[in-house]
Amino acid sequence: MDVDRLTLPEKHSTLRVVPMPADLNQNGDVFGGWVMAQVDVAGAIPAMRRARxxxxxVSVNSFLFKQPVSVGDIVSLYADIVRVGATSITVxxxxxxxxxxxxxxxVKVTEAELTYVAIDAAGKKRQLPAEKA
Structure with a gap:
């Protein structure tokens, strides 16, 4: 397989993890569901900060697997807010x-876009607070 040589983005990763043998599927690659779970955690971090x-x-708007992830890979996830609504945040x-x-x-292995909604202690949707200056 031809691999483009990339460098990591010049910003702090939101999350960094290393998959273990228990995370493998029958073909020896890391389960896509494991990657999806890590993406959801990474996306929630800036959303929680913005929502305070x-x-x-509430939705996975897009999810593209570009290459498999293997045991021993250092997986770095970078999450950025791209849209803010009255109650929702897209990352x-x-x-x-x-x-x-x-x-x-x-190598870039995955890219995704997810939408989160701010909720109160009872799990009900709530308005986002004003952005800090």
């Missing part, structure tokens, strides 16, 4: 894998 409280995932998440420590390679 609890959020719930773009990009996922990169660092692999092959002897000759390091960085």
């Amino acid at each position: 409280g609890r959020v719930a995932t 773009k998440v990009e996922v990169y894998a660092e692999r092959n420590y002897a000759d390091p390679v960085v």
Whole structure:
């Protein structure tokens, strides 16, 4: 497989994880569901900060798997808010894998866009607070 050599984005990752053997499917790749769960966690972090409280995932607007993830890859997830509504926050998440420590390679493995809604203690939708200056 031809691999484009990339570098990690020049910003702080939202989340960084390493998949373990228990995260593999029958073909030896990391389960797509494991990757999706990590993306949901990473996307929720900036959403919770912006909402200043609890959020719930309301939709996965897009999800594209570009390359498989393997055990031992250092998986870095970058999440940025792309849209803010009255109660909702849409976040773009990009996922990169660092692999092959002897000759390091960085590949973009996934990109997704998710929408979260701010919720109160009872789990009901609530208005987002005004943005901090």
